Amino acid sequence: MQLTDPFDILLRLHSVQQFRDWESLGLGFNHIGYLRLARTAEQMELFARSVKIQEEAGFRSRLYQARELQQLVPHINPDGLEGGLYGPDDGFLDPYEMCTFLAEKVCTRGGNIFQFRELVGVTRRNGGYRLDTSKGGLDCDFVINAAGAWAPAVAEILGQTLHICPERHEAVAIHLDSPLDYTMPVVMDLVNGEGTGLNFRHEKRNELIAEIHKVRSPFPEDPDNYNDQCDEESKVKLAELFLERIQELPGARLGRGWAGLYPVTADHRPFVGPIDPAEPKLITAAGAGGYGIQLAPVIGTIVTDWIVHGDPVSIPGTEILSPTAERNVLAEHSRATATVRDTEKGL
Template identity: 70%
Template structure:
């Protein structure tokens, strides 16, 4: 039955393309529909960090699954910059959590180690350790170019005979026995199953099917930091946030003489309109970012802020992705969205879970992934939570 199943995937970001690839590898026929161009949404505006330095065992397990895929794709030509990932700790309690993370990651085959406060400068010479207890460091973590990743995945999808239609917006939905008819601004698409991987637009896609999907498009900004001269070491990804505690400041090497920084923590009073939001970095945000950088990197050589941009994090009420059918009575309509700022690093495993839901009716290949299903308890408004 799988070989004859035709699945329409809505969205050509990392989640949609990873889902399409997993479906094709299991014998399904796949058509990807993208309203704009490949990686034109949140994926293309990401800073592309891939890290496993978390304290929750389930979050770590998901990234273990993703890293297996990234290693495979790296062998096929995807460029992955292994600069390392350092998550900072401000309290002894956070260091205890980090110690447990080292054990969990080690048991799963991932490298990580504790860094004490007096060792931080050995790893990042320009880092001020004031107010810090230490950190958790993963030397094999790093970053990739999300636009390149999407186009890499698109090439493989096409090689496996998957169809990708750019500038093909879904305008309406018709249900037929055993499947759907998707009306678009081009030819209609007849399919047996649908995966909604629309990112910040996923709630609007859900509405076309008569469903309610609660994802909050949260605006985040990133800025390039130019240096007078290249550092004599490679700056790892540095994150000041542990389970919601910390400034949210993060920064990393981008290329010689330049870093990229953002604040992974915002207080949004309303969701953004993905079709009409300010995609440029606001001046006040640059000022706030500069203040945080001066506190944590006080002696960077000739550091100055360059161009900035904004993108959207598709955020859920509990800050975990929604993967699975919203309505159990309609298992052929699967959601794969809401990964927030972790869409790039979770895309491989989310694509695997979404494909499982479509082809097997349950997330059979990823232990515990049923907890990501968009149940009535989880699929709620962020403000209610």
Template identity: 75%
Template sequence: MTASPHVVVIGAGTLGLCSALHLVEQGARVTVLEGQSIASGSSGRSVGVVGSQFTDPFEIMLRVHALRRFRQWESQGLGFNHIGYLRLARTQKQMELFAKSVEIQEAAGLRSRLYRANELAELVPHINPEGLEGGLFGPDNGFLDPHEMCTFLAQAVRTQGGEIRQYRKLLGVRRRARGYTLETSGDPIDCDVVVNAAGAWAPQVAQLFGQRLHIWPERHEAVVIHLDEPLGYTMPMVMDLVNGEGSGLNFRHEKSTELIAEIHKVDSLAPEDPDNYNDQCDERSKVGLAELLLERLPDLPGARLGRGWAGLYPVTADHRPFVGPIDASEPTLVTAAGAGGYGIQLAPVIGQIAADWVLHGAPVSAPGTESLLPSATRNIALR
């Protein structure tokens, strides 16, 4: 690799912009190509949650890297709402996993603690603890505005000399002796390396390079819940899902008289077309979500449904992101995609690892993340 390669990053969502920022910080010349506008894909339709309340040591390790960067960006002006994150447990076995998570997080410098079912009302006074064993709570977790995050990252990239070209679609690729010529809806671009961070469009981008990328765009819906008056406390992010078990319902504070709720767990029969899908919330879905919400928060005062929307989770077969080259013989084409519903919170570490692959040929700053390579055993059809 040249000392200062020209890298084109495809996609100006959080994964693409984090990749671009890590690259320019290390001296690469970077151009971001975005077919629409900044944050116009999955990033802009996210509910923006950032949390570390997981039970898998690897997943926690990824978030340790990400949270380190979020803290830095917050000190530089990025808004971050520290409302806390509560993951609910339905079984004693899940509580045992939570206890181990507390130990792992504490060793990594993250605050977390267990709450028994009869203690959950300390965090959420309106909660119905029926059917619950307790929860895992991280007081420093929370949410941010994904549009603000993307705007912040874009400015940081530009400040350090990177270029962002919006409304420039990638139409074709020609390989050169050293790199690529990218045919776009504007002028062609010559570059040394490409990072495919195109989210739900990443399979289409890979196909232009003659590669196959198995990412399933999965539709998810979110709804605003209006309240007649403030709750008198800040609702943390509450998630009813542990390693695939639970309803998938999650909800959090948005404003003093607003919550946002969604279902993290869905059963899609077919992948969505990112260029042609229903980006609004169906009325039937609103009703189903309201029923789950009222079951868990039965006495929520004056709650009523507001606007809803839908976005896409770019999902892989094992529900972990792809970061690195698909083909070891072509290290100049790096994938950074497939983070599912965790793209916002994993974007800093995914960008860090993608930059490592571009500049060092391995994830030197995050040992062990070679397992995120889109290898033949991982890059397989979801269904």
């Protein structure tokens, strides 16, 4: 929730409400808090507006001055910081657990889930579609392309063009010889592209997870053939940034690293809706830029609106997420001076 753009906050208001409902039904959620760091007075002003928006919606957040940050993270080095924006109710969940939880709900309601089927073709017929897969055909009235980094390939099979760039991001585990006597919240050093991009949080009692939320490569990745391991150069850079911000953390050492893909649109907001107005039953739900889990509930609501009402009516303003021709353009990925919108999250 600790963002500065009112629309981004609006989307997450709806997501959080759904997550709370699911949590009441048994979905695990780790409320460790989220701290976004500010380096300038201007960023603190943006944070103050965010606090007001969240308070009006019934959510808790507050500003911390630089000298107060060690109340939240005793090991943090506040040098170069103005302060931070902290939400005590934010946190993280296990994506596998979430998917399993939702799959059980689908099956309980009579739905079917088919796994390990590759889409190989599509036939339009009788106002609907016949999807040809590696394990047989499926007849359906609507098709939702929610394939993440593979969404452009799926769109091509469906006879459409979808401009989404799969960006490669790396993360590393940080092992601790002894547990900390406090829980490290999610900490993010990035606001509207300013900051190092370093973020980290507690994963287990003796383990943190850290990432640099900026990309080095100017080129899109092939989701079927990319390096899913963390490069040594990246580990060194991450360690330097981490030790600069978190000092005197005894027994901290780098563990395993890995890489994943963030499917990103040209304007860094997800596509939700039909690409082609002539085919309103082909709906895209992709390009959330690594925030698919975080935005899944609100994206699902918008998709449902398209299916039931033919328009996103439940949440005012979300029509701007439609993949119009103006939005569905090829992004410029000469990222020598990368700009990152204020939808960054911790892992």
